[in-house]
Amino acid sequence: SDDELQLPRATLHKMINDALRAIDANQKISNECREMVCECGDEFVNAVSAEANEASTREGKSTITAEHVLRALRALGFESYEAECEIARDEAKEEENEKREAKKKRKRIDMSAEDAMALQNKLFAEARAKMA
Known part of the structure; x- marks a missing residue:
């Protein structure tokens, strides 16, 4: 329609x-x-x-x-719109990144102590594997 x-x-x-x-x-x-x-x-x-x-x-x-x-x-x-569109694109990317980080932060806050410890150990293991 x-x-x-x-x-x-x-x-x-x-x-x-x-x-x-x-x-x-x-x-x-x-x-x-x-x-x-x-x-x-x-x-x-x-x-x-x-x-x-x-x-x-x-x-x-x-x-x-x-x-x-x-x-x-x-x-x-419509080249005259290009610069303004690039600014809007960059602002949208920044906003998306901020939302993603806020979501990650909320997820970490909602973790139990055991889950946080398991995540920390996993991250340490990944870091050691990269160093090896």
Whole structure:
């Protein structure tokens, strides 16, 4: 269905309103114009996705990576978005790493003393094996 190929309208409407308010708090946007901006967003995402998919397919990859998306932006003439996308990618990676570390920390906290001792002994054994 068409809904599956659309960005969430409520989210886009909020983004449009926030962007508009940042420029001019008194400016309004018609519903027709708001919908046109949403359709442009849908088209942009679909075009970049299709181009990134083609890039990954050409490489024989089954997973689209951030690099494929960056290449798609360049191929479609959106080089001006590249730096901002790289920043977003780096922030997302950092956030993912922080979540992973927090999860590991929670897992360690939830360990019994016996489990912690067993893990410590395992880590020591692995370290000794690497040194040998």
